[in-house]
Amino acid sequence: MIELILAIGIGVFVGSGVWLLLRPRTYQVIIGLSLISYGVNLFIFSMGRLRINAAPITGPGATNPADYTDPVPQALVLTAIVIGFATTALFLVVLLASRGLTGSDHVDGKETR
Amino acid sequence: MRLADHLIILPIVLPLVTGALLLLFDERRHVLKAMVNVVSTLALAGVALLLVRMADAAGGDGVAAARTYLLGNWPAPFGIVLVLDRLAALMVALTSVLALAALVFSLARWDRAGPHFHTLFQLLLMGLNGAFLTGDLFNLFVFFEVLLAASYGLVLHASSPLRVRAGLHYIVVNLAGASLFLIGVSLIYGVTGTLNMADLAAKIPALTGPSKLLLQAGAAVLGIAFLIKAGMWPLSFWLPPAYTAAAAPVAAVFVILTKVGFYVLLRLSLLLFGTGAGESAGFGDPWLLAGGMVTLAFGAIGVVASQAMGRIAGYSVLVSSGTLLAAAGLADASVTASALYYLVSSTLTTAAFFLLIELVERGQDPAADMLAVTMEAYGDEMDEEQADEEVGVAIPATLAVLSACFAACGLLLAGLPPLSGFVAKFALLSAMIGSASGNGSISGLGWALLALLLLSGLSALIAMTRAGIRTFWAPVEQTVPRVLVIEIVPVGFLLFLCLVLTVEGGAAMRFMDETARGLHAPGSYIRDVLSAPPVPAPAAPEAAR
Numbered sequence: 001m002i003e004l005i006l007a008i009g010i011g012v013f014v015g016s017g018v019w020l021l022l023r024p025r026t027y028q029v030i031i032g033l034s035l036i037s038y039g040v041n042l043f044i045f046s047m048g049r050l051r052i053n054a055a056p057i058t059g060p061g062a063t064n065p066a067d068y069t070d071p072v073p074q075a076l077v078l079t080a081i082v083i084g085f086a087t088t089a090l091f092l093v094v095l096l097a098s099r100g101l102t103g104s105d106h107v108d109g110k111e112t113r
Numbered sequence: 114m115r116l117a118d119h120l121i122i123l124p125i126v127l128p129l130v131t132g133a134l135l136l137l138f139d140e141r142r143h144v145l146k147a148m149v150n151v152v153s154t155l156a157l158a159g160v161a162l163l164l165v166r167m168a169d170a171a172g173g174d175g176v177a178a179a180r181t182y183l184l185g186n187w188p189a190p191f192g193i194v195l196v197l198d199r200l201a202a203l204m205v206a207l208t209s210v211l212a213l214a215a216l217v218f219s220l221a222r223w224d225r226a227g228p229h230f231h232t233l234f235q236l237l238l239m240g241l242n243g244a245f246l247t248g249d250l251f252n253l254f255v256f257f258e259v260l261l262a263a264s265y266g267l268v269l270h271a272s273s274p275l276r277v278r279a280g281l282h283y284i285v286v287n288l289a290g291a292s293l294f295l296i297g298v299s300l301i302y303g304v305t306g307t308l309n310m311a312d313l314a315a316k317i318p319a320l321t322g323p324s325k326l327l328l329q330a331g332a333a334v335l336g337i338a339f340l341i342k343a344g345m346w347p348l349s350f351w352l353p354p355a356y357t358a359a360a361a362p363v364a365a366v367f368v369i370l371t372k373v374g375f376y377v378l379l380r381l382s383l384l385l386f387g388t389g390a391g392e393s394a395g396f397g398d399p400w401l402l403a404g405g406m407v408t409l410a411f412g413a414i415g416v417v418a419s420q421a422m423g424r425i426a427g428y429s430v431l432v433s434s435g436t437l438l439a440a441a442g443l444a445d446a447s448v449t450a451s452a453l454y455y456l457v458s459s460t461l462t463t464a465a466f467f468l469l470i471e472l473v474e475r476g477q478d479p480a481a482d483m484l485a486v487t488m489e490a491y492g493d494e495m496d497e498e499q500a501d502e503e504v505g506v507a508i509p510a511t512l513a514v515l516s517a518c519f520a521a522c523g524l525l526l527a528g529l530p531p532l533s534g535f536v537a538k539f540a541l542l543s544a545m546i547g548s549a550s551g552n553g554s555i556s557g558l559g560w561a562l563l564a565l566l567l568l569s570g571l572s573a574l575i576a577m578t579r580a581g582i583r584t585f586w587a588p589v590e591q592t593v594p595r596v597l598v599i600e601i602v603p604v605g606f607l608l609f610l611c612l613v614l615t616v617e618g619g620a621a622m623r624f625m626d627e628t629a630r631g632l633h634a635p636g637s638y639i640r641d642v643l644s645a646p647p648v649p650a651p652a653a654p655e656a657a658r
Contacts, residue, residue, distance in 0.1 A: 021289065026281070033288050040292045047303035072308075073299065076251055080295055083258045087291070090265055091284050098281050101274045107285075109278040 006046055013039030024112070026095045026105050030088065037084040041077050048073030120167065121182040121197045123160045124205050124242035127153060132235035140228055147220050150231040154213050157238065161206040168202035169624060178637040181248070181645035189248075189643045190312040196248035196642055199628040200453070204245040204376055207457055208369050210610065211464050212238055214603035218468050219362035221600045226271030226360065233270070237263035237366065244373050248642055250298050250308040250335075253377065257294065257342075261287050264370060267363045268355060279358035286351045290341040297335025304328045311642035314384045314635055318391035329396055332385065336378065336397055343374030344434045346408040353415065353427030361471030364426070365464040371430055372460055375437045379449070382441060383632045384639075395444065402442025406562055409435030413569035416576045422470045422584075425576050426463060429526055432569050433459040439562055440541060445548040450629035451540035454622060458533040458614055462525040465607035469518050472601065473584055475594035511596050516585045518601070521608045523577035528570040533614040538570060540622065 013035050020032025048070035056071035095105075102109035131153035138146050167180065182195040216234065224230045240260025247253050265287075268280040302308055304327045305316045320328055341348045352371070356364050378401065386396040412431030419425045436459075440452035521532065528538035545559060614621055631638065 021285070029285055033285070033292075036289070036292050040295045043296060044299040047299040070306075073302065076299065076302070079251070079255065083255070084291075087258065087262060087265075087284075087288055090262060091288060094265070094269065094277065094281055094284055097269070097272060098277045101272070101277050107281060109274060109281075 002050055002052075003046075006042065006050065010039045010042050010046070013042070024106055024108075026098065026107055029107060030091055030095060033091065034088055037080075037088070041080055041084070044073050044077045044080060046073075117167070118180070118182065120160060120163055121180060121195050121246065122184075124157060124164070124209075124246065125195075125239055127157055127160065128235040128239035128242065132232045132239065135232045135235065136229070143225055146231045147224060150216060150234065151220075153235065154209065154216050154238070157242075158206075158209040158213050161202070161209040164197060164202040165199075165206050168197055168199045169627075178631055179641040181642050183645060183647055186647045188647055189645055190307055190309045193252050194248040194309065194642060194645070195246045196311075196638075197246060198638060199624065199631055200376070200380065201245045203453065203457070203624070203628060204372070205242050207372075207460060208238065208241045208245070211369055211460065211607075212366060214464065214607050215362040215365040215468070217606075218365070218600055218603040219360075221597050223271065223360050223362050227269075229266065230270055233263045233266040234366070236260075237267060239263075241369060241373060245376060248310050250301065250310060250313070254291075254294055254298060257373075258291060260370070260373070261291070264367065267366070268359050270363055271360050276358045276360075279355045282351050283355040286341060290338045293334050293341075294338035297331050297333075297338060300331030300334065301328060304331065309642070310381070310384055311639040314387075314390075314639050315643065317385055317393055318389060321392060325392055329393060332381070332396065335381075336400075339374040339377045340404065340438075341374070342371065343378065343438060344371050344408065344431050345404045345438055346411045346431075346435075349408065349411070349431055349434075352431060353424055356427045356430060356467075357421070357423035361468050364467040368430060368460050368464045368467065371434050372437075372456060375434065375441070375456070378438070379441050379632065383444070383449075384635045387444075387633065387635055389636065398442050398444050400442070401438050402558065402562070405435050405437070405439025405442055406558075406565055407435070408432075409439060409562075409565045409569055411435070413565070413572040416569075417572040419576060422474065422580050423467075425580060426466045426470055429459075429463050429466065429573065432573070433463060436541070436566065436569070439565075443545065443548070443559075443562075444633075445544070446629045446633040447544040447548055447626070448541065449632060450622065450625040451537065451544040453625040453628055454533075454540055454614075455537035457621075458525065458537040458611060461607045461611050461614075462522060462534060465518070465604050465611075466522045466526065468600075468604045468607070469515070469522060472594060472596050472604070473515055473519065475596070511593050512585065514601060515594070515596065516581070518604050518608060519577075519581055519585070521611075523574070523581060525608075525611055526577060527574035529574070531615065533611045533618070536615055536618050538566060542566065 017032045017034075017036035017039060020028045020035065023029065023032070051069040054067065054069040056069050056074050058065075058068055062068070098109060099105050104110055106112070131149060135146050135149060138149075140146075179196050179198040181189065182197070183189070184193045184195065186192070212234070219230065219234075237260055240256050240258075240263055243256030244253055244260060247256055265280065265284050268283055269276055272280075298308065301313065304320070304324050305313055307313055307316060317328065337348070344352045356367055359367060382397055382401065386393050386398075388394055390396070408431055412428050412433075412435050415428030416425055416432060419428055433455075437452055437456055440448050440455070524530075525532050525534035528534040542563060545563060
């Protein structure tokens with residue numbers, strides 16, 4: 001059940017993200033990129049298999065690895081979140097610069113028509 | 114662990130420290146910043162040459178083919194590793210040489226056209242070197258993001274509306290590419306449970322059924338992320354505008370960015386899907402071959418169709434990418450060796466051409482307009498500096514020197530004798546014919562690729578001749594651009610390296626042959642990485658305290 005919810009969630013995130021990415025306004029593009037990165041982060045997380053009530057960190061008394069969830073995807077997803085956050089912020093600056101220089105929020109810097 | 118072993122991490126640490134250090138200085142102290150940057154890049158070039166010697170010495174009897182540097186001192190599949198083999202050393206050396214030329218060129222004026230040029234430049238070098246040296250897929254992602262983040266800053270350097278627009282597209286495409294990269298990496302991890310390249314190569318032959326399909330899906334998604342970077346058609350439409358719009362020294366360094374994509378594709382396709390990969394062997398090769406050929410055709414048509422020289426250079430990057438991808442798709446050791454030679458030659462040539470274009474077009478209107486806009490955007494202080502600069506040493510016989518460099522670039526791009534472009538193309542063609550005659554006859558695709566290679570040379574020749582006549586011979590009132598020594602020397606340096614590559618062709622090809630042999634027989638690479646011993650703990654840590 002939880003797998004289904006997660007899969008639908010990822011699908012909705014990425015699907016809406018792709019649609020927004022293809023829109024002509026820079027603001028839509030940046031929201032699209034953010035949604036895609038949320039979907040991707042969930043996807044990375046799910047690649048460690050979904051486990052309920054299992055810790056990713058072992059303690060001194062750890063004997064059975066099956067009691068724990070895979071810590072690597074969680075570490076990866078942390079890195080991906082940080083990097084995605086930084087690049088989105090950077091893109092936001094470029095977006096504002098483009099808006100300031102061209103006076104338009106169209107991705108080509110001018111309206112079609 | 115000997116001191117020499119730590120050399121492997123130096124190409125990453127040195128630019129990082131320098132980049133951070135440069136942040137501490139105020140923008141007004143640009144002479145100091147420039148000096149620090151030049152010294153660091155020179156040191157990097159020195160380290161890179163040492164690494165090439167180190168890598169070239171390896172692979173003999175009883176010597177490890179790949180030197181492994183265990184970060185955090187955990188053995189290979191568990192910790193992150195850096196791996197130095199001939200290919201990695203070659204790419205690091207090429208990067209540092211290119212960086213040196215672009216940096217010296219930028220000192221004439223470009224480094225002051227916007228803030229933090231030197232820091233971004235060093236961080237770009239860090240990302241590039243890291244991507245070449247890492248032996249771990251996720252680490253590769255991190256270094257990719259480092260180099261992309263730095264390149265976002267550099268593509269907007271000396272920002273003008275044109276650059277911001279091209280940069281915007283460049284950034285969006287690469288951010289979307291980064292998402293694909295992550296999806297691919299996590300799919301591969303989900304199937305195999307490892308991200309170490311050598312460990313992956315060891316595990317892939319055992320995969321069958323649905324796991325194999327999932328892995329191939331992951332590899333395909335990952336491959337698309339690199340193909341965007343390498344500029345394969347139809348993922349390449351962002352490339353010519355972005356490279357044409359970027360400032361000249363930035364565009365010159367960016368030439369190596371497309372080669373990063375190619376490097377990763379070559380390394381992963383041969384390591385993970387080489388002949389020993391069981392059911393997955395040869396996965397993706399037909400796609401690389403077909404995609405490379407289409408890219409080559411697209412690039413060649415683009416070169417002929419371009420009016421401005423900047424666009425010719427942009428499409429030349431695509432021609433070079435297409436050639437390399439198609440050669441990688443053939444998956445043959447001798448073709449790979451020639452492709453590596455072509456990679457070095459074409460990278461140096463295209464970079465030199467990007468630098469040269471800025472000098473040639475300086476006297477003409479469009480470039481002057483662009484520069485004027487740049488200065489306007491950056492404010493008045495630029496004008497004052499510009500006025501000082503007019504005192505700098507200009508070279509005599511400017512037009513003669515420029516046209517000689519232009520002719521050399523034309524010969525190199527078209528692949529005509531006597532320079533290394535010809536040697537590279539000849540080696541590629543003869544390797545393709547030679548490898549085909551080994552197993553019967555050349556296939557239809559092989560003939561098509563041969564024809565495309567020759568036609569792309571012809572198209573480069575037509576475009577370069579046309580641009581050269583229009584620029585150097587046709588104008589009645591020739592405006593002679595003012596070119597400083599510091600600007601023409603890097604161009605000459607890169608072209609001189611091409612000459613060296615021609616004269617020392619035998620030695621260079623031997624190195625490339627051994628590189629290709631190592632790549633096509635990854636057994637020793639895998640063994641060396643996975644068996645690299647951690648450094649033993651110091652004998653008596655307690656006593657030392």
